[in-house]
Amino acid sequence: DTGVSQDPRHKITKRGQNVTFRCDPISEHNRLYWYRQTLGQGPEFLTYFQNEAQLEKSRLLSDRFSAERPKGSFSTLEIQRTEQGDSAMYLCASSGGRSSYNEQFFGPGTRLTVL
């Protein structure tokens, strides 16, 4: 499978715990994006990378959230001291290569439930 992959697919945690998600983009894509989606809403932008550089962060990304892409390939999104309001689907997308940069391909998402 050469699409975007995410791990884990589901995560249940208790409030206050830290969680980390991983995203592996399509191999030739140099741009990687994180979005968050809650029930009944469209995805909301969180942050994106071009290669290893984090180019933009949304105001939604509080200081409890941190994202990295150390080698310009896979990326991690960490949430510290999780809150119930963090429960959502976290989607990763990538773009670049031969396709238009604006066409982003999404992974299956990580569904986070904070109890």
Add this chain to the structure above:
Amino acid sequence: RKEVEQDPGPFNVPEGATVAFNCTYSNSASQSFFWYRQDCRKEPKLLMSVYSSGNEDGRFTAQLNRASQYISLLIRDSKLSDSATYLCVVPLGPIYNQGGKLIFGQGTELSVKP
């Protein structure tokens, strides 16, 4: 005003019906637009791109009215398999090569019944 607004739905239509979804956007500088399809509990997938006045792909037609900042998606001869949520999407960033973030509408749910 939200950056991208869509009809809230849901739309419940019989097989074979024609259904249209509407979307408005606030950034008059936007150059390209997308419709994504999202099945229940799945990731969004690109359905159509719209770079000029419109685009047609089989039963699907997307139209763009820049003056009114309005995009539509028309589905003809609806199939059961068309049941999904349709997301209107506006990228922020110049067309083609800058690849900025995507701004999504809330989505319009379509249910096609036998």
